[in-house]
Amino acid sequence: MRLPSKAQRALIxxxxxxxxxxxxAATACSQSTPPPPGQLVVALDTDMAxxxxxxxxxxxxSTHGSPLLDLxxxxxxxVDTQPIPATLTLLAGPDPSVPATIQVIGWKNGVARxxxxxIATVPTDRAATLRMPVQWLCDGTTxxxxxxxxxxxxxxxxxxxxxxxxxxxxxxxxxxxxxxxxTPQVVFGGGSAPSAGQTxxxxxxxxxPCMLPGTVEAPDDQCTVAxxxxxxxxxxxxxxxxxxxxxxxxxxxxxxxxDPEEGWSIQDGRIALPNKNVCTKxxxxxxxxxxxxxxxxxxxxxxxxxxxxxxxxxxxxxxTVVVADAGPPPTPTAIASVAADAGGGSAxxxxxxxxxxxxTCVCNNAAPVxxxxxxPATGATSVFxxxxxxxxxxxxxxxxxxxxxxxxxxxxxxxxxxxxVEGTDSTGGGLLGVVQGDIYDGADILADAANLYxxx
Numbered sequence: 084m085r086l087p088s089k090a091q092r093a094l095i096x097x098x099x100x101x102x103x104x105x106x107x108a109a110t111a112c113s114q115s116t117p118p119p120p121g122q123l124v125v126a127l128d129t130d131m132a133x134x135x136x137x138x139x140x141x142x143x144x145s146t147h148g149s150p151l152l153d154l155x156x157x158x159x160x161x162v163d164t165q166p167i168p169a170t171l172t173l174l175a176g177p178d179p180s181v182p183a184t185i186q187v188i189g190w191k192n193g194v195a196r197x198x199x200x201x202i203a204t205v206p207t208d209r210a211a212t213l214r215m216p217v218q219w220l221c222d223g224t225t226x227x228x229x230x231x232x233x234x235x236x237x238x239x240x241x242x243x244x245x246x247x248x249x250x251x252x253x254x255x256x257x258x259x260x261x262x263x264x265x266t267p268q269v270v271f272g273g274g275s276a277p278s279a280g281q282t283x284x285x286x287x288x289x290x291x292p293c294m295l296p297g298t299v300e301a302p303d304d305q306c307t308v309a310x311x312x313x314x315x316x317x318x319x320x321x322x323x324x325x326x327x328x329x330x331x332x333x334x335x336x337x338x339x340x341x342d343p344e345e346g347w348s349i350q351d352g353r354i355a356l357p358n359k360n361v362c363t364k365x366x367x368x369x370x371x372x373x374x375x376x377x378x379x380x381x382x383x384x385x386x387x388x389x390x391x392x393x394x395x396x397x398x399x400x401x402x403t404v405v406v407a408d409a410g411p412p413p414t415p416t417a418i419a420s421v422a423a424d425a426g427g428g429s430a431x432x433x434x435x436x437x438x439x440x441x442x443t444c445v446c447n448n449a450a451p452v453x454x455x456x457x458x459p460a461t462g463a464t465s466v467f468x469x470x471x472x473x474x475x476x477x478x479x480x481x482x483x484x485x486x487x488x489x490x491x492x493x494x495x496x497x498x499x500x501x502x503x504v505e506g507t508d509s510t511g512g513g514l515l516g517v518v519q520g521d522i523y524d525g526a527d528i529l530a531d532a533a534n535l536y537x538x539x
Contacts, residue, residue, distance in 0.1 A: 121174065121175030121179060121210075122173065122175070122206070122210035122211070123173040123203060123205040123206065123211055124171075124212050124213065124270075125142065125171045125172070125173065125185060125213050126168060126169075126212055127140060127167055127168055127169045127171070127216075127217070128167060128216045128217070128270075128387050129189065129216060129218070129388075130216070130217075130218055130219055130327070130338055131189075131217065131219050131325065131327065131337070132326070132327045132328065133158040133159045133167060133390070133392035134158055134159035134161075134191075134392070136196075136325055136326070137189040137191055137196065137217055138157065138158060138159060138191055138192065139155050139156065139157055139158065139189075139190040139191075140155075140158050140165070140167070140187060140188070140217060141156070141187070141190060142155075142156070142171060142185070142187055143186040143188070144183055144184070144186075145184045146182070147181075148231055151183075154171070155190075156169075158392060159391075159392050160391035164392070166282060166393060167392055167393065167394060168270050168271060168393075168394055168395065169394060170270060172210070173185075173205050175205040175206065179204060179206075180204060181204070182203055182204045182256075183204070183205065185200065185202075185203070185213070185215065186199070187200075187217060188237055195227075196223065197219075197221045197224065198221070198224065198237055199216065199218070199221065199246055199247065199248075200238070200239060201213055201215060201246070202244070202256045202257065203257040203259045203262075204259050205259065206259050206262075209265075210265040211259050211263070211264060212262055212264070212270070216345070216384075218248075218249060219320075219322070219325055219337045220250030220320075220337070220364075221247035221248070221249070221250060224241065224247040225239065226238060226240050228243075239255075241253070241255075244256070248345060249345050249346070249358060250357065250358060250360035250361060251358045251360050268285075269384075269385050270385065271283050271285050271395050272285025272287050272386050273385065274395060277394050281394075282396040283394060283395060283396070284395075285395040286380070286385075286386050286395070286397065287386060287387055287389035287393055287395045287396075288317075288379070288380075288386045288387065289379070289388075290319065290326075290327040290338050290388050290389070291329055291334070293317055293338075293376060293378070293379035294317065294319045294376050295334070295376075296376055296378065297317070297319070297374040297377075298311075298374065298376070299321070300354075300373050300374070300375050301373075302361075302365065302373060305355075306355070306359045306362040307351075307353040307355045307356065308354045308356070308373055308375060309353060309375070310375075312377075314378075315377050315378050315379050315381055316375065316381055317375070317379055317381055317382055318338075318354060318356070318374070318375055319336040319338045319339060319373075319374050319376075320370050320373060320374070321336060321372040321374050322337055322369070323371060325337065326338075327390065338382055338388055340384045341381050341382065345384070346383075346384075371538070418459055418462040419457050419462040421443055421445055421464055428446050428448075429446060430444065430445060431476075432444035432478065432488075432490065433480075433482070435481065435483035435488065437486070440456045440457060440459070441456070441457040441458075441459055442457070442467060442483055443455055443457070444479060444481065444488075448475060450471040450472060450475065451469040451470060452469060452470050452472065452479070453466050453469055454467045454468045454469065454470070454488050455467060467508075467509055468507040468508060468509055468510075468512065469507070470490060470507045472492045473492050474492060474493040476493075479491060480526050480527070480537075481528060482527075482529065482530050482535065483530075486508055487508045487512075488506070488507050488508070489504060489528060490504075490507065491504055491518075492505060493521075501518060501519050501520070502522045502539070503515075503516070503517050504516055504537075518539050520539035521539060522539045523538065526538045
C-alpha cells in the first residue's frame with residue numbers, strides 16, 4: 084500500500100479524483116470551483132466489524148494500467164480512522180470513453196482478505212453510484228501478482244477482468260449507464276453526507292439485536308429457505324469469529340441485504356440466498372447456519388450495519404433510559420469441587436441445569452463416566468448416574484431434557500462413521516438412536532419438549 088501523492092490526487096489524465104465529504108479531508112483538489120456534473124461516486128461499505136475483521140480499506144484507481152490513486156484508509160473507531168460507509172468521487176476527464184479500473188481491497192494485519200474490482204467509465208451528465216462493498220463472502224479471494232513496475236499488485240482469483248460478488252465470480256466490467264443516480268441518502272442510511280471524519284444521523288442495521296431472535300432455516304437444493312410471516316424480514320449468516328460479533332466474539336452474524344444482485348430476494352414465495360456458493364460454504368462448515376428473523380426494518384444496501392466504526396449514527400430514541408454504570412461485576416464464588424467428589428478427573432460435558440440442580444460429567448480417561456448433580460444452594464454433590472462410552476474421550480456433547488442427560492458416543496471410536504445418542508437418568512440408561520455422521524465433541528445439543536437437535 085502506498086500513500087497518495089499530491090500528483091496522484093490532482094486532475095490527471097482521463098480521470099480525476101477528489102475526496103468527497105464523508106470520506107476524509109477534502110484536500111485532494113480545490114473546492115473553490117464546483118466539480119463538473121459527470122461523476123462516479125464510489126461507495127464503500129462492509130458487512131464485517133471494523134477494525135476487528137478489516138483494519139484498512141485500500142482504494143486504487145488506474146487507467147490503462149497506470150495508477151492515478153492509491154489511497155489506504157485506516158478504519159475503525161479510533162483516532163485518525165475513517166468511518167464507514169464512505170464515498171470517493173471520480174470526475175469525468177477530457178475523454179470520458181476511457182474506462183477506469185477501480186479496486187477496493189480489505190486488509191487485516193497486513194493480509195489482503197477481500198478485493199472488489201470494477202471497470203467503468205465516468206458518466207458525463209450525472210453523478211452515478213458505484214457500490215464497492217467489502218464482503219465476507221469474498222474473503223480469501225485475493226491473490227498477489229507481479230505489477231508492471233516490478234512490484235506487487237493484487238487481483239481477484241476470478242482473473243484480471245473478474246471480481247468476486249457475494250462469493251461468486253463475475254465480470255468486473257460495469258455499465259455506468261445502468262447505475263443509480265447518487266444521492267447521499269442511498270449510502271448513508273437516509274441521512275445527509277457527513278462532514279469529514281464525522282457521523283451523520285440516519286438509519287443503520289443493529290445486527291445482533293435484530294438477528295438473535297431469529298431461527299435457523301435449512302436451505303433446499305435450490306439454496307432457498309422458508310419465508311416467515313410477519314414484517315421486517317432479515318437474513319444473516321451465522322459464522323464463527325467473523326462478521327459482526329457480540330462482546331465474547333462467539334456469536335457472529337454476516338447480515339445480508341435484500342437485493343436481487345448482491346443479497347437475498349423473494350422468489351416463488353421463498354427466500355433465495357445470494358448464490359449457491361452460500362450453500363457450499365454451509366456444507367463445508369464455513370457457515371454454521373442461515374438465520375431468518377422478523378421485527379426489524381429489512382436491511383438494504385442503504386442501511387449499513389450499526390457499529391462504533393459507522394459513519395451513520397441512529398437517532399437517539401427519546402424513550403431510551405440511560406442506566407448509570409453499576410460498577411464492577413460481582414466476584415465469582417466457587418460452590419463445589421466436582422472432580423474431588425467423583426474420585427478425581429475433570430469435567431467432561433457441559434454444565435446443565437433444571438429448576439433445582441446443576442449437572443455435569445466427570446471423566447478419568449476410562450469408563451464409566453459419572454454424572455454429578457450439584458445443589459447450588461449448598462454446594463453438595465452426588466452421583467446422578469453413570470454411562471459407559473465405547474469411545475473414551477476427554478469431552479462429551481450432552482444436554483439435560485425430560486429429567487435425562489442425553490449424551491453422544493462414537494460407534495467403534497471412528498470419528499467419521501456414526502454416533503449413538505443415549506439417555507441416562509437416576510435409574511439407568513439406554514440407546515435412543517444412531518446418527519449417521521460425526522457429532523462434534525464440543526458442539527451444542529439443543530432440546531425442546533419433543534426433539535433433540537445436533538450439528539452433524
